[in-house]
Amino acid sequence: MVSQLMGAVVRGILVALLIALPSIIVPGHHSDSSQVVALLGIFLGFLTAIEYASVYPSLVEFRDAPPFNRIRYLSLLVMVTLVSVIAGDFETPSILARFTHAVGTVIGNAMDFPYSPVRLFVLALPADASASVVDLVRVSAGLCYLISLVSLAIFMIILRMGHWPARGVSFNVWVNLPTFDPTAGRDVVERLTRDARLNTILGFLLPFVAPVVMESTSSVFQGFTIESPQTLVWTVCAWAFLPASLFMRGIAMGRIAYLIQEKRQSTIAEQDGLLPA
Structure with missing residues (x-):
């Protein structure tokens, strides 16, 4: 306790x-x-x-299934820290800020190719945006999107190695998915699989759709100026973090559906006497 x-x-x-x-x-x-x-x-x-x-859980999912939330927190922490350092470079230059900006410039230029999420995010800026703001957005978006991809890859590696959920520990669906009611609707495996696919699709499409929505509501980007860098920090980080979080959630729910189905098949096999007692 x-x-x-x-x-x-x-x-x-x-x-x-x-x-x-x-x-x-x-x-x-x-x-x-x-x-x-x-x-x-x-x-x-x-x-x-x-x-x-x-x-008793209320909102936080996968509370007792580390390192799901730890990976998400660390990825957002790195995003916020790096983008804040780069944004602060315009007012108080430092060696760390210059180095981070230089590395981010390389990453941002590499990821700024036609039809990429970074290119779409940059194009969502107002037409009268200054070159410094465009450069800042490109660098920040490239860094954050790369971090989101790395965090997703780390979770996939942990999943493939069989370390999530932890072996030998029972997975409580109610505690780890408090907003998911396993007793409502159709079969729980079908619903988990459906939600997993929906989250994965949303996670894939959101980086492409969000800039289009932002561009159509241009007032969102009126705060994208050097005088309000915190708006830039949170907007870019949210744009990169939310899709990766949805992707991870979809993969995790698919994994839980697979484990439940595997447990059912094992139980049926034991009842039919196909497995040794």
């Missing part, structure tokens, strides 16, 4: 730190926005601590 409570507190602090990172790293932010960010960080950190300290 004590270890669970301590773990919940640590997770809450880490979430609050993640929310506050752009305000800490990027200089020149306003005091009003800092207060809003601080309140938001405290609120989300408090909710995270309550979620992990409680016996």
